[in-house]
Amino acid sequence: MPAAWWTRKRHYLLYFVREFTALPMALWLLWFLVEIKRAGAGSAGYVPHSSTAFVIFSVICLLFALYHSVTFLSLAGVILHPKVMGRPVPPRLVVLAMFGQWAVASIVIGAVLIGFAR
Amino acid sequence: MATRFDPDKDSAPRLQSYDIPFPDESMVVLDGLNYIKAHVDGTLSYRWSCRMGICGSCGMMVNGTPKLTCNAFLRDYWPKPVIVEPLNNFPIIRDLVIDMEDFMHKLKSIKPWIIRKQEIPLGAGEHRQTTSQIDDFRQFSQCINCMLCYAACPVYGLNDEFLGPAAIALARRYNLDSRDQGLKERLPVIADSEGIWECSFVGECSVVCPKGVDPAKAIQQTKLDTTMRFLLPYGNREP
Numbered sequence: 001m002p003a004a005w006w007t008r009k010r011h012y013l014l015y016f017v018r019e020f021t022a023l024p025m026a027l028w029l030l031w032f033l034v035e036i037k038r039a040g041a042g043s044a045g046y047v048p049h050s051s052t053a054f055v056i057f058s059v060i061c062l063l064f065a066l067y068h069s070v071t072f073l074s075l076a077g078v079i080l081h082p083k084v085m086g087r088p089v090p091p092r093l094v095v096l097a098m099f100g101q102w103a104v105a106s107i108v109i110g111a112v113l114i115g116f117a118r
Numbered sequence: 119m120a121t122r123f124d125p126d127k128d129s130a131p132r133l134q135s136y137d138i139p140f141p142d143e144s145m146v147v148l149d150g151l152n153y154i155k156a157h158v159d160g161t162l163s164y165r166w167s168c169r170m171g172i173c174g175s176c177g178m179m180v181n182g183t184p185k186l187t188c189n190a191f192l193r194d195y196w197p198k199p200v201i202v203e204p205l206n207n208f209p210i211i212r213d214l215v216i217d218m219e220d221f222m223h224k225l226k227s228i229k230p231w232i233i234r235k236q237e238i239p240l241g242a243g244e245h246r247q248t249t250s251q252i253d254d255f256r257q258f259s260q261c262i263n264c265m266l267c268y269a270a271c272p273v274y275g276l277n278d279e280f281l282g283p284a285a286i287a288l289a290r291r292y293n294l295d296s297r298d299q300g301l302k303e304r305l306p307v308i309a310d311s312e313g314i315w316e317c318s319f320v321g322e323c324s325v326v327c328p329k330g331v332d333p334a335k336a337i338q339q340t341k342l343d344t345t346m347r348f349l350l351p352y353g354n355r356e357p
Contacts, residue, residue, distance in 0.1 A: 001207075001275040008182065012272065015320045075319070079338040086250060 018071045021064040028061040073098040120151065120162060121203045123210050131210060133201065140192055147200060148176050148187040151214075164214035171328055174264030178214050179203040184266035184326045205269035207278070221265055224281055227307050228289040233300025251296040258291035258336055260329040267323035267333050279312045283323035283333030286314060290336040309344045317341075 006016040039046045076098045077091030123131035138153045148166055155162050166176040169188045176187045181201050192200065208216035238245060267283035274280045289308045292298045308314055317337045324334040 001272060005272050005275065009322070011322050011325060012320065015318075015322075019318065075338070078332070078335045079342055081339055088253075 021068040024061045024064045119201045143193045145192045147190040163212045174262035177264040177266050184269040186328045207275040224285045228285050228304055230288045232298050235299050245297050255291045255294035258287045261331050266326045270322040270326040280316045281313045287333040287336040314340050
């Protein structure tokens with residue numbers, strides 16, 4: 001297999017992008033751990049990182065995270081095969097349920113974080 | 119253009135151009151190869167049999183995509199040239215003929231037949247199944263072992279120890295069959311690190327399958343089932 005096999009087809013490229021999006025997410029989470037460690041020393045000396053470069057990096061990571069989440073949840077219809085009353089649930093409904101849970105979880109986590117911030 | 123390779127003479131495969139007539143729109147790539155064999159160069163080697171997408175013999179790379187050549191219409195490529203090559207990821211025996219030994223070993227390893235702990239005597243009658251029970255595995259039983267999925271799978275291309283899409287889809291076909299009791303015999307092979315866990319869900323196997331089988335689905339569902347068997351209490355109970 002040539003090293004550039006993933007450029008041969010659009011499907012391969014999209015797969016590669018999907019897998020690659022995990023890398024910036026991992027980098028951002030590492031950064032987040034560093035920030036938690038800094039904040040652990042106490043709020044007095046802690047100044048949140050707010051440089052333009054960091055904001056741009058975070059926005060890019062957010063876009064990658066959204067792409068990764070959308071592709072991951074869309075594939076749930078392929079993987080999960082629940083049955084209700086002995087009949088298989090249509091994959092589209094499974095995907096809708098996953099996106100619904102994602103939206104609810106995001107709202108709840110967002111509300112909790114905003115509540116703590118206040 | 120078609121790949122030519124004679125292991126006794128050539129150090130590497132090469133492409134050779136042929137001009138063939140295109141008299142009607144129903145002509146498929148396999149018809150073109152048959153024309154070359156009959157009228158231009160009788161030494162061209164390739165596999166084919168049924169000409170109707172059932173036997174799975176005539177799988178080749180057509181313009182870089184794994185296809186059954188009996189199901190690839192020339193009208194979809196004309197007027198551009200059609201490049202026919204042997205299936206990717208397999209050793210070439212000669213011209214367009216690939217070596218399938220690796221797949222045959224893998225196919226046998228997943229025991230693609232009904233396994234019973236105790237055979238039901240013939241006198242007991244048919245082993246009946248409901249339509250729902252048949253629907254559980256029917257899709258995966260449509261595999262014709264054409265190996266297009268192996269040619270499309272970059273994971274198999276990078277690591278030929280990988281059990282591969284068709285073998286795992288067939289294992290799932292039997293594991294989901296209500297008559298079968300062989301799950302525990304197949305698990306060591308399919309749940310091995312070179313089995314389902316090697317797959318990174320590229321999904322191209324399902325795209326190229328000419329029979330609408332979804333091997334990527336079979337693999338991901340098997341991953342989920344295997345994990346649940348491991349995590350849930352009594353997960354390893356007898357089926």
